[in-house]
Amino acid sequence: MPETGRYTAIIEGNAKQAAIDMGKPNLTQKDIFPTMGLVSDAKSISALREMFETSRAMFVIALLGTFPGYWFTVFFIEKIGRFKIQLMGFFMMSVFMAIIGVKYNYLMNKEHKWTFAVLYGLTFFFANFGPNSSTFVLPAELFPTRVRSTCHALSAASGKAGAMVSAFGVQQYTQDGNVHKIKKPMMLLTFTNMIGFCCTFLVTETKGRSLEEISGEDEKQNETQTKSTKPVSGQQDDGWD
Numbered sequence: 540m541p542e543t544g545r546y547t548a549i550i551e552g553n554a555k556q557a558a559i560d561m562g563k564p565n566l567t568q569k570d571i572f573p574t575m576g577l578v579s580d581a582k583s584i585s586a587l588r589e590m591f592e593t594s595r596a597m598f599v600i601a602l603l604g605t606f607p608g609y610w611f612t613v614f615f616i617e618k619i620g621r622f623k624i625q626l627m628g629f630f631m632m633s634v635f636m637a638i639i640g641v642k643y644n645y646l647m648n649k650e651h652k653w654t655f656a657v658l659y660g661l662t663f664f665f666a667n668f669g670p671n672s673s674t675f676v677l678p679a680e681l682f683p684t685r686v687r688s689t690c691h692a693l694s695a696a697s698g699k700a701g702a703m704v705s706a707f708g709v710q711q712y713t714q715d716g717n718v719h720k721i722k723k724p725m726m727l728l729t730f731t732n733m734i735g736f737c738c739t740f741l742v743t744e745t746k747g748r749s750l751e752e753i754s755g756e757d758e759k760q761n762e763t764q765t766k767s768t769k770p771v772s773g774q775q776d777d778g779w780d
Contacts, residue, residue, distance in 0.1 A: 570647065570713075570721075571655070571659060572592075572593065572596045574646070574647055574648075574649060574652050574655055575596075575652050575655060575656045575659070576649070576652055577592070577595070577596035577599060578592040578593055578595075578596050579592060600659070600660065600663060601663075603660055604659075604660040604661070604662075604663030604664045604667075605663050605664075605666075605667050606667075607664060607667075607668075608663065608664040608665065608666065608667025608668035608669070608671070608672075609667045609668075609671075609672060611664075611667075611668040612624060612667065612668050612669075612672040612673075615668075616672070616673075616676070616746075617746060617747070620744050620746040621673045621676055621677055621680075621742070621744060621745055621746060622739065622742055622743075622744040622746075624668065624669055624672070624673050625669055625670050625673035625674070625677075625735075625739050625742065626736060626739045626740075627665070627668075627669060628665045628666065628667075628668060628669010628670050628671075628673070629669060629670055629732050629733070629735040629736035629739060630732075630736050631661070631665035631669070632662055632665050632666055632669065632670075632732045633729050633732040633733050633736065635658050635659075635661050635662040635665070636662060636725055636726075636728050636729045636732065637725075637726070637729040638658055639655075639658055639659070639662075639725055640722050640725030640726045640728075640729060641722070641726075643718055643721060643722050643725065644718055646658070647718070670735060674694070674698060676745075677742060677745065678690065678691040678694040678695070679691060680745040680750060680753055681742075681743060681745065681753060682754070683754040683755075684750070684754060705728070705731075708724065709724040709728075712724045
C-alpha cells in the first residue's frame with residue numbers, strides 16, 4: 540500500500556519522493572472538479588489557493604449530495620425500510636456510474652459540465668440515501684446480542700478494507716489521464732454495486748421490529764417460560780394455587 544507524503548518525508552527522509560507523491564492529483568482534483576468549474580487549473584494558481592478551491596468543491600458536493608442523502612434516510616428509513624433503501628441506493632449508483640463510465644469522453648467536455656455535475660452529485664446522494672446509511676444501521680440490528688459487537692466490528696472492517704482497495708486501485712488507472720483506462724474502474728465500480736444490489740436480497744428487513752424479535756431471542760424466552768410452567772407429568776392442575 541502506498542505511504543503518505545508525510546511518512547515518506549519525515550520517516551523515510553525522502554523529501555523529493557514525497558513532493559512527487561503529493562503532486563499527483565486524484566481523479567476529482569484532476570478531471571471532475573475542473574470540468575464542473577469548481578476549481579481552477581492547478582498550474583495557474585498557488586498551492587494554498589488550490590487547497591482552498593479543492594476544499595470548497597468538496598464542501599459543495601457534500602452540501603448538495605451527501606448531506607441531503609443522509610437526511611432523506613433519517614426521514615424515510617422507518618417508512619420505506621432498510622431493505623428498500625439499500626436496494627435502491629445500490630441500483631441507482633450502478634446506473635449513474637455506468638453512464639459516467641460509458642459517456643466519460645462526452646461528459647468531460649465543459650459544455651456538458653452541468654450534466655456531469657448532476658450525475659456525480661446523484662451518485663453521492665444515493666450512496667448516502669442507500670448503503671452508506673443502511674450498512675451502519677443493519678449490523679447493529681441484525682446480529683444476535685451475544686455476538687453483535689464482534690460482528691459489527693468485522694462488518695465495519697470489511698467495509699474499510701474495500702474502501703482502501705478501491706481508493707488505491709482506482710488511482711492506478713487515473714494518474715496518466717488516459718480516458719480508456721479511467722473508464723475501466725468506473726465500470727468495475729458499477730459491477731461492484733450490482734453485486735451489492737444482489738447481496739441485498741439476503742438481508743432481512745428490520746423495520747418496526749425489536750432487537751429481540753429480530754434475533755429470535757423472544758421466541759427462545761417464550762419457549763423457556765412455557766417449559767418451566769408446564770405441569771409435571773402424572774399430576775393434574777386443579778386450578779388452585
